[in-house]
Amino acid sequence: EAQVTQNPRYLITVTGKKLTVTCSQNMNHEYMSWYRQDPGLGLRQIYYSMNVEVTDKGDVPEGYKVSRKEKRNFPLILESPSPNQTSLYFCASISGTAYNEQFFGPGTRLTVL
Amino acid sequence: DAKTTQPNSMESNEEEPVHLPCNHSTISGTDYIHWYRQLPSQGPEYVIHGLTSNVNNRMASLAIAEDRKSSTLILHRATLRDAAVYYCIPPMWEKLVFGKGTKLTVNP
Numbered sequence: 001e002a003q004v005t006q007n008p009r010y011l012i013t014v015t016g017k018k019l020t021v022t023c024s025q026n027m028n029h030e031y032m033s034w035y036r037q038d039p040g041l042g043l044r045q046i047y048y049s050m051n052v053e054v055t056d057k058g059d060v061p062e063g064y065k066v067s068r069k070e071k072r073n074f075p076l077i078l079e080s081p082s083p084n085q086t087s088l089y090f091c092a093s094i095s096g097t098a099y100n101e102q103f104f105g106p107g108t109r110l111t112v113l
Numbered sequence: 114d115a116k117t118t119q120p121n122s123m124e125s126n127e128e129e130p131v132h133l134p135c136n137h138s139t140i141s142g143t144d145y146i147h148w149y150r151q152l153p154s155q156g157p158e159y160v161i162h163g164l165t166s167n168v169n170n171r172m173a174s175l176a177i178a179e180d181r182k183s184s185t186l187i188l189h190r191a192t193l194r195d196a197a198v199y200y201c202i203p204p205m206w207e208k209l210v211f212g213k214g215t216k217l218t219v220n221p
Contacts, residue, residue, distance in 0.1 A: 004156075035211075043157070043211035090156045092209075102149075102209055104156030 002027045004093050004105035012111045013081055021076045021108050023091030031094035032074040033058070033102070034066065036087040043090070049074055081112040117201045122216045125191045133186040133215050135201030140181055147209070148175065148186050150197040157200065157211070160186065191219045 004025045013019055025032065033048040035058075045058030049068040063085055065077040078085060091105040118136040125131040137146060148160040161168055161175045163184070168175040174187040188195055200214040 042213055043209070045209075092156075100145075101147075101159045101162070102157075104158065107154075107156050 002103065004091055004103050006089075006091050006105040006108050008108060009106060010109050012113065014113050015082055016080050019078050019081060019110075021078075021089060021091075021110070023074045023076065023105060024072050025074075025091075025093035025103070026072065027093055027095070027103065028071065029093040029103075030071065030096055031100075032068070033092045033094065034064070034074070034076050035090045035092065036060065037090065037107075038087050046076070046089075078110075081110075083112050086110060086112050117203060117212055119199075119201055119212065119215045121213065122218065124218045124220065125188075126220050127193060128190050131188040131191045131195070131217065131219075133188075133199050133201075133217065134183065135185070136183045137201065137203050138182040140203045142181070144203045146175070146177060146181075146184050147202045148173070149200045149202060149209070149211075151200070151214070152194075152197045160199070191217075193219050193221060195219055 007022045030051045034046040035043045036046055037043045044060045046060055046064050047058050047066040049055045052068050052071055055066050055068055068074055089108045092102045095101040116139055145162045145164050147162045149157045150160050151157045161170050161173050163175045163177050176185045196219045198214040198216050200211050202209050
């Protein structure tokens with residue numbers, strides 16, 4: 001089954017404690033992306049990756065890092081989380097066809113105290 | 114960037130058709146129009162896309178105006194499982210720009 005998986009699904013942490021949210025896809029897609037979703041603000045792109053070792057900033061990259069060492073994985077790293085990063089995070093994998101269908105993971109709800 | 118306008122909310126009864134409108138007057142001639150939906154507590158999921166002509170798939174139909182300035186997502190028989198936020202999105206290559214979408218309520 002084609003899918004995007006994220007871990008953990010829920011995380012409560014404290015300010016400054018480094019964390020990583022993993023994302024993995026089994027569709028051999030080259031393109032992957034991270035979004036955050038906040039009430040009233042909709043989904044906003046954090047970072048995206050066009051291929052292994054190729055990443056670029058989205059609309060709200062501050063406070064986040066990503067890496068793409070292999071095609072299937074695209075982890076999101078918060079080096080020093082702050083309360084304003086409390087949000088619902090979605091990873092997406094992009095088909096790369098002419099219409100770029102995106103497949104989203106189930107989401108990670110992060111709370112930073 | 115192309116922008117879209119959708120009603121904030123719509124309501125339907127179960128088993129009735131639902132027409133969800135979207136205005137995208139600034140869309141370019143080569144942009145596909147995508148629709149996604151987000152069910153409660155889930156990530157967005159792709160529904161349908163189109164360029165110029167009407168499109169059908171197992172989930173919905175998409176009617177695109179001749180001038181491409183608007184489109185309508187059609188759910189032929191709404192079910193309770195169709196209650197979601199529906200997003201009309203003109204995509205960029207690597208990024209989907211999600212607006213606030215239309216929250217569809219389906220009444221039993």
